Amino acid sequence: MPKTPLVAIVDDDEAVREALSDLLLVLDVACRTFERAETFMAEFAPDRFDCLITDVSMPGRSGLELQERLRELGSSMPVIFITADTDPATRVRALKGGAYACLTKPVNDEVLFHLLQNAMDHAGRSRRNDGRGPTSDD
Numbered sequence: 001m002p003k004t005p006l007v008a009i010v011d012d013d014e015a016v017r018e019a020l021s022d023l024l025l026v027l028d029v030a031c032r033t034f035e036r037a038e039t040f041m042a043e044f045a046p047d048r049f050d051c052l053i054t055d056v057s058m059p060g061r062s063g064l065e066l067q068e069r070l071r072e073l074g075s076s077m078p079v080i081f082i083t084a085d086t087d088p089a090t091r092v093r094a095l096k097g098g099a100y101a102c103l104t105k106p107v108n109d110e111v112l113f114h115l116l117q118n119a120m121d122h123a124g125r126s127r128r129n130d131g132r133g134p135t136s137d138d
Contacts (some may be wrong), residue, residue, distance in 0.1 A: 005120050007031040010054040010066065011082070016105075020053060020082075023109055029116070037061035041069065049077055050120045051100075052111075056083035056090055064090075067097050078119035082107050088106045 003117055009020045009031055017033040024031045032049070034040040040052075052070070054063040061069070067079050078100040083090065086104060094102040100119045103112065 004030055005050040006048065007116065007120075008040055008052045009033045010035075010037055010052065010058070010063065012055065012058040013016075016055070016082070023112070027113055037063065037066040037069075040066070043069075044046040044073075044075075046073075046075060050123055051116060052077055053116070054079065054080045054081060056081050056085050056094065056102075060075065064093055064097065067094070067099060071098055075122065078123050080112070080115055080119060082112075095134075 007024060007029055009017055009024075011020070011033075012035055014035070018033070021031055021033050032043075034043075037054070039056060041061075051088050052066075054066060056063040063079075063081055063083075067081075070077065070079070079094075079098070080100040081094045082099050082105055083102065084105045091102045100122075101115045103115075
């Protein structure tokens with residue numbers, strides 16, 4: 001039986017976490033929310049989450065630092081950034097660091113959902129191709 005996809009949301013703004021959580025609930029996507037990158041990392045395990053939606057600027061470890069740490073740990077989990085930061089250098093750094101997407105707040109719900117679906121589909125194919133997940137023969 002395939003596992004139910006689980007999305008992690010990391011944002012220091014409670015209103016953003018709740019809005020994203022509510023959106024994913026309506027779209028029938030399970031999620032877990034975290035106020036800080038450090039809290040997320042305390043629960044992180046390879047293959048536990050199928051996608052990460054995170055802010056760029058947060059107290060403590062930033063979203064960009066979180067992405068870097070995940071890559072150091074060998075995680076291939078797609079990362080979607082949402083940010084109020086309009087500096088092009090931030091977007092470039094996120095994408096060069098391997099982000100699946102970098103969206104500017106406020107985020108269009110349909111755009112986010114489309115990117116999220118594509119990111120999780122891509123991640124699922126990657127896991128099957130590297131031997132960490134079921135194949136079509138399973």
